Amino acid sequence: MPERNPNETISNILETFEAALKSGDTAAAVALFQPDGYWRDLVAFTWNIKTMEGREQIAAMLDAQLNTVKPSKLKIADNETATEADGVTQAWIAFETGVARGTGFIRVKDGKIWTLLTTMTELKGHEEPKGFKRPMGAEHGARTDRTSWKEDREAEIEALGYEKQPYCLVVGGGQGGIALGARLRQLGVPAIIVDKNERPGDAWRARYKTLCLHDPVWYDHMPYLPFPDNWPVFSPKDKIGDWLEMYTKVMELNYWGSTACTSARYDEAAGEWIVEVERGGEKLTLRPKQLVLATGMSGKPNLPKFKGMDVFKGEQHHSSKHPGPDAYRGKKVVVIGANNSSHDICAALWEAGVDVTMVQRSSTHIVKSNSLMELALGDLYSERAVAAGMTTMKADLTFASIPYKIMHEFQIPVYNAIRERDAEFYDRLDKRGFMLDFGDDDSGLFMKYLRRGSGYYIDVGASELVADGKIKLKSGVDVVELKEQSVVLSDGSELEADLVVYATGYGSMNGWAADLISREVADKVGKVWGLGSDTTKDPGPWEGEQRNMWKPTQQEALWFHGGNLHQSRHYSQYLSLQLKARMEGIPTPVFGLQEVHHLS
Numbered sequence: 001m002p003e004r005n006p007n008e009t010i011s012n013i014l015e016t017f018e019a020a021l022k023s024g025d026t027a028a029a030v031a032l033f034q035p036d037g038y039w040r041d042l043v044a045f046t047w048n049i050k051t052m053e054g055r056e057q058i059a060a061m062l063d064a065q066l067n068t069v070k071p072s073k074l075k076i077a078d079n080e081t082a083t084e085a086d087g088v089t090q091a092w093i094a095f096e097t098g099v100a101r102g103t104g105f106i107r108v109k110d111g112k113i114w115t116l117l118t119t120m121t122e123l124k125g126h127e128e129p130k131g132f133k134r135p136m137g138a139e140h141g142a143r144t145d146r147t148s149w150k151e152d153r154e155a156e157i158e159a160l161g162y163e164k165q166p167y168c169l170v171v172g173g174g175q176g177g178i179a180l181g182a183r184l185r186q187l188g189v190p191a192i193i194v195d196k197n198e199r200p201g202d203a204w205r206a207r208y209k210t211l212c213l214h215d216p217v218w219y220d221h222m223p224y225l226p227f228p229d230n231w232p233v234f235s236p237k238d239k240i241g242d243w244l245e246m247y248t249k250v251m252e253l254n255y256w257g258s259t260a261c262t263s264a265r266y267d268e269a270a271g272e273w274i275v276e277v278e279r280g281g282e283k284l285t286l287r288p289k290q291l292v293l294a295t296g297m298s299g300k301p302n303l304p305k306f307k308g309m310d311v312f313k314g315e316q317h318h319s320s321k322h323p324g325p326d327a328y329r330g331k332k333v334v335v336i337g338a339n340n341s342s343h344d345i346c347a348a349l350w351e352a353g354v355d356v357t358m359v360q361r362s363s364t365h366i367v368k369s370n371s372l373m374e375l376a377l378g379d380l381y382s383e384r385a386v387a388a389g390m391t392t393m394k395a396d397l398t399f400a401s402i403p404y405k406i407m408h409e410f411q412i413p414v415y416n417a418i419r420e421r422d423a424e425f426y427d428r429l430d431k432r433g434f435m436l437d438f439g440d441d442d443s444g445l446f447m448k449y450l451r452r453g454s455g456y457y458i459d460v461g462a463s464e465l466v467a468d469g470k471i472k473l474k475s476g477v478d479v480v481e482l483k484e485q486s487v488v489l490s491d492g493s494e495l496e497a498d499l500v501v502y503a504t505g506y507g508s509m510n511g512w513a514a515d516l517i518s519r520e521v522a523d524k525v526g527k528v529w530g531l532g533s534d535t536t537k538d539p540g541p542w543e544g545e546q547r548n549m550w551k552p553t554q555q556e557a558l559w560f561h562g563g564n565l566h567q568s569r570h571y572s573q574y575l576s577l578q579l580k581a582r583m584e585g586i587p588t589p590v591f592g593l594q595e596v597h598h599l600s
Contacts (some may be wrong), residue, residue, distance in 0.1 A: 419438065
């Protein structure tokens with residue numbers, strides 16, 4: 001019997017799968033999966049962000065959701081062709097549910113589904129106004145009550161938050177809040193973004209002057225408006241700040257700068273939040289139906305408590321407050337920590353002629369920027385990927401299609417190749433005494449980021465300074481105490497210091513919920529971020545997805561949004577669709593609401 005071509009293989013499986021789903025035959029549908037197969041769903045089937053691992057979990061989801069989801073029209077996506085390599089047949093797919101259209105990606109191995117990704121693309125009847133649906137803008141014809149676009153926009157700005165309440169309040173106006181605001185705007189969801197800073201982009205502008213993105217431009221586009229073709233590969237912070245300010249205005253976002261949220265509580269009877277804010281000295285009460293904390297992974301600084309901090313006569317601050325090197329020329333600086341911020345700050349201080357010492361208390365994963373771009377990101381996010389036809393959407397979905405449970409298996413070979421390629425570089429760091437790691441299982445940068453959001457540095461030059469001894473290093477030690485003019489370490493050594501910088505990272509995002517709402521609500525929601533991998537700083541049990549991010553939480557109508565620019569772009573789509581569905585009264589039966597295992 002002749003072998004089927006890849007298109008036939010995928011089409012036949014999808015046809016059989018659809019028939020089983022439509023008939024409610026869970027057993028037949030599940031039998032199409034490998035025993036250890038995976039189904040990752042972004043909202044379309046679960047109204048959640050959820051990965052079902054193995055047939056038992058897939059069956060439980062289908063038993064719970066099939067009657068309301070009503071899937072249909074499963075097929076290979078238009079203008080796409082299935083491919084086969086190394087025993088795996090794969091294809092982009094399209095499908096519909098009763099209320100939505102979706103896209104996804106399927107991998108088939110040994111005739112069975114190995115991995116399936118399903119994502120909600122749009123809600124039927126609530127599509128974004130684009131393409132053939134784009135707005136006219138100018139209203140042709142003549143009438144006596146005509147108002148201009150400018151007048152309409154000014155009227156909206158004047159009314160929203162005063163005469164008319166927003167459906168959604170987004171707290172935090174960095175890239176996450178702005179990306180979500182843009183999505184909500186296109187879906188017609190009235191929303192206000194509030195931020196304590198005066199202008200969009202100020203969160204970037206306020207950081208140390210040498211800060212730049214370590215991710216390449218192809219990874220960092222915002223929704224709807226990609227960076228122009230001549231945008232630099234690595235964006236300086238002030239350039240990003242200006243882009244976010246421009247983006248906010250062009251996308252017509254309702255952005256309240258110089259606005260602080262002082263308290264929030266959920267009124268269960270009314271089904272709305274009561275949020276107190278101070279805007280330009282004026283106290284206001286907002287009553288949104290949905291509250292999104294988009295305060296970011298790097299929002300609430302972790303400031304350690306060391307003996308003698310009140311005794312130290314020099315200056316001390318968290319890395320988030322570091323102004324840059326200029327005021328410290330000719331002085332001695334000690335930086336506690338050895339991850340991204342520490343390396344950036346130390347390098348800038350060294351360039352300014354400052355005597356700077358990095359104190360490394362635990363090991364750090366280092367990866368050279370060029371190696372990361374070529375070996376880890378190049379197939380999805382690079383100029384060669386674009387030239388090969390890779391779009392941002394396809395890149396995002398390809399990355400999303402790999403279940404977190406097995407993602408490390410894809411990453412380990414990449415970082416083994418990087419370690420081999422840059423062996424001499426790593427050897428120099430090791431000889432200097434720098435403590436290196438590649439993650440608990442040698443899976444490298446991305447898994448460290450997903451598991452704990454810390455513990456790494458993408459080398460854009462600072463590691464060379466460490467290896468050369470230009471940035472002084474004290475590793476494998478901790479801080480015992482601060483004296484009036486020095487830092488005492490656990491090996492008995494003492495470092496003179498005019499400034500101590502605490503590059504000690506950030507706490508869980510539910511810390512913001514504790515401050516703004518209550519500790520009770522923060523504990524009800526639990527820890528934000530991490531996969532439950534039972535690796536360093538990511539305690540088990542296994543969650544299978546990022547804790548509490550971009551999906552319903554145990555607190556009704558409270559959401560968390562953030563991450564890097566890539567995640568802010570990609571996951572804002574799914575969060576905005578969940579919010580739009582609720583605004584329109586579309587039933588959203590959530591499957592697998594996350595349980596709480598850790599409070600922070």
